Amino acid sequence: MTGVIIVSHSEKLAEGLRDIAMEMNDGSVEIIAAGGADGGRIGTNTLKIKAAIEALADREHILIFVDLGSSVMSSEAAIDLVDDAIQEKVHIVDSPLVEGVIGGVVQATICNDLDEILATCSESARMKKVC
Amino acid sequence: MSEYILNKDYFIKVIEDLAVLAEEKKDYFSELDSAIGDGDHGMNLSIGFREVTKNLDSWKAEDISTLFKNVGTALLDKVGGASGPLYGGFFMKFGLPVKGKEEVTFDEFIEMMETGVAIIEKRGKAKVGDKTMVDTLRPAVDALKAAYVDEKLEPKEAMKKAAAVGSAGSDSTIPIIAKKGRAMRLGERAIGHRDPGSASSTAILAIFYNNMP
Numbered sequence A: 001m002t003g004v005i006i007v008s009h010s011e012k013l014a015e016g017l018r019d020i021a022m023e024m025n026d027g028s029v030e031i032i033a034a035g036g037a038d039g040g041r042i043g044t045n046t047l048k049i050k051a052a053i054e055a056l057a058d059r060e061h062i063l064i065f066v067d068l069g070s071s072v073m074s075s076e077a078a079i080d081l082v083d084d085a086i087q088e089k090v091h092i093v094d095s096p097l098v099e100g101v102i103g104g105v106v107q108a109t110i111c112n113d114l115d116e117i118l119a120t121c122s123e124s125a126r127m128k129k130v131c
Numbered sequence B: 001m002s003e004y005i006l007n008k009d010y011f012i013k014v015i016e017d018l019a020v021l022a023e024e025k026k027d028y029f030s031e032l033d034s035a036i037g038d039g040d041h042g043m044n045l046s047i048g049f050r051e052v053t054k055n056l057d058s059w060k061a062e063d064i065s066t067l068f069k070n071v072g073t074a075l076l077d078k079v080g081g082a083s084g085p086l087y088g089g090f091f092m093k094f095g096l097p098v099k100g101k102e103e104v105t106f107d108e109f110i111e112m113m114e115t116g117v118a119i120i121e122k123r124g125k126a127k128v129g130d131k132t133m134v135d136t137l138r139p140a141v142d143a144l145k146a147a148y149v150d151e152k153l154e155p156k157e158a159m160k161k162a163a164a165v166g167s168a169g170s171d172s173t174i175p176i177i178a179k180k181g182r183a184m185r186l187g188e189r190a191i192g193h194r195d196p197g198s199a200s201s202t203a204i205l206a207i208f209y210n211n212m213p
Helices: A012-025 A048-054 A070-081 A098-108 A116-124 B006-024 B026-036 B040-060 B065-080 B083-094 B106-124 B134-150 B153-170 B182-190 B196-210
Strands: A003-006 A029-033 A061-066 A091-092 B005-008 B103-105
Touching: A003 A012, A003 A070, A003 A098, A003 B026, A012 A029, A012 A098, A048 A061, A048 A070, A048 B065, A048 B083, A061 A070, A061 A098, A061 A116, A070 A091, A070 B083, A070 B106, A091 A116, A098 A116, A098 B065, B005 B006, B006 B026, B006 B040, B006 B065, B026 B040, B026 B182, B026 B196, B040 B065, B040 B083, B040 B196, B065 B083, B083 B106, B083 B196, B103 B106, B106 B134, B106 B153, B134 B153, B134 B196, B153 B196
Parallel strands: A003 A029, A003 A061, A061 A091
Antiparallel strands: B005 B103
């Protein structure tokens, strides 16, 4: 089963996106919002992301979705801080944040294959909204 | 001749001076960052080092390695921008080569610097010429090694040279475009502006130098 971590510079954006994704979730995917810097400021927080990874340690795959800039670096720093056995199952997903999370969560509810889930996430970058 | 030693008091003084720097240069670092980034570099360092200052007294009994691990963790926790994982990583790794020690040799100090700078390069995936703090730190650490190991300069003279090379490295960020960070999106508009990370790194090197016995 898959765990999802949402890393945005905005705590509210991460929580709001979690709310949307939960609408698509049958309960099998655990989603943690790990947005914002310390004290709710705009930014990212390595230790918050680390705590989220550890909370999902029993999951088969842990997918981290990021927005911009330092969200990637903070996530990589967080992965460095957890045990090796957990590190192996953590993946930073290269996809748009909203589309990637929604696509990834839906796919993770219907299959448990990491490659398939990641493929769905990256395909979300090409999703057309206005035809 | 007795061996050159850097004791824990030296490192504590360095940390205290870093906290002073973060306050005094807050506006300067943020101004540099406003020109080509998101303008929060000074504020971020200030918030991070305020947390360090708040806890430093309770850390003073720890060995040098733990002391810097605590500094790094505070920066990781409090600094919201890119400088959090970069400088946080630097200080967390800085003490790794000297676990349990209360004082270090100059050879060990060089190893600490190399370990710290290596994590910044790894984390930021940046090379010299990308207009980042690496433009200051990589040439400085290479110069430190060359000056002490090859040219056999005295430790403080070697660090003086490293700081000067680092400062020149920061100057070298002014006329170039950025290949990392938000400044990258500005293209040629970044030309003419000093990279804020290279400026703070230069000031940090100067503090390591100034406090050396």
